[in-house]
Amino acid sequence: MKNKDEIKQxxxxxxxxxxxxxxxxxxxxxAREIYExxxxxxxxxxxxxxxxAKKEEQIISAPEEYIKPEILPKDPSEQSVKQTTIDLxxxxxxxxxxxxxPPSPEKPAPKERKESKKKTTESVAEKLQHNKITDxxxxxxxxxxxxxxxxxxxxxxxxxxxxxDQINSFVSYSEAESYISNLEEIYKWQADNQIAENFKExxxxxxx
Numbered sequence: 526m527k528n529k530d531e532i533k534q535x536x537x538x539x540x541x542x543x544x545x546x547x548x549x550x551x552x553x554x555x556a557r558e559i560y561e562x563x564x565x566x567x568x569x570x571x572x573x574x575x576x577x578a579k580k581e582e583q584i585i586s587a588p589e590e591y592i593k594p595e596i597l598p599k600d601p602s603e604q605s606v607k608q609t610t611i612d613l614x615x616x617x618x619x620x621x622x623x624x625x626x627p628p629s630p631e632k633p634a635p636k637e638r639k640e641s642k643k644k645t646t647e648s649v650a651e652k653l654q655h656n657k658i659t660d661x662x663x664x665x666x667x668x669x670x671x672x673x674x675x676x677x678x679x680x681x682x683x684x685x686x687x688x689x690d691q692i693n694s695f696v697s698y699s700e701a702e703s704y705i706s707n708l709e710e711i712y713k714w715q716a717d718n719q720i721a722e723n724f725k726e727x728x729x730x731x732x733x
């Protein structure tokens with residue numbers, strides 16, 4: 526069987542002949558021969574000859590020269606340092622106790638801290654809630670305003686404004702209280718109406 530170099534040379538010669546002729550029949554025949562030789566070349570690559578394979582196997586399986594590592598003699602000074610380090614942590618040294626740490630102050634339980642924080646928050650909120658106000662209309666927020674209009678004045682904004690202005694004009698809480706009693710009868714406020722209670726509380730703060 527021809528080796529790969531011979532097959533490559535034949536393919537090269539056929540290619541040279543093709544470039545120098547214009548005969549269709551010759552071109553067809555030369556192309557067929559080139560194809561066959563290319564198949565042979567591929568087969569030679571995939572299936573090398575036994576001699577070549579054996580040679581490659583011998584190259585691969587050749588054992589490498591084993592170099593035995595050189596064992597250096599131990600340094601006496603190094604061994605002495607190691608022994609000294611071990612002595613530092615001997616049983617006699619381990620018996621030495623560090624001075625006790627002072628006891629840390631006891632921390633309040635989480636529940637106690639939460640209750641203390643809650644009481645502080647509530648006391649601040651109560652103070653803010655019961656602070657005196659000088660202008661009733663200015664102290665009513667937008668959400669409260671619409672609640673009062675819809676729930677206490679049957680959705681009539683004009684009557685709400687008249688009532689608030691009238692309460693602001695009073696000098697004493699007794700005058701405002703009497704006026705609110707009339708409003709309760711006119712608009713039929715329920716005794717358990719929380720929105721009405723909020724409105725009355727604001728009036729009380731106005732005259733606190």
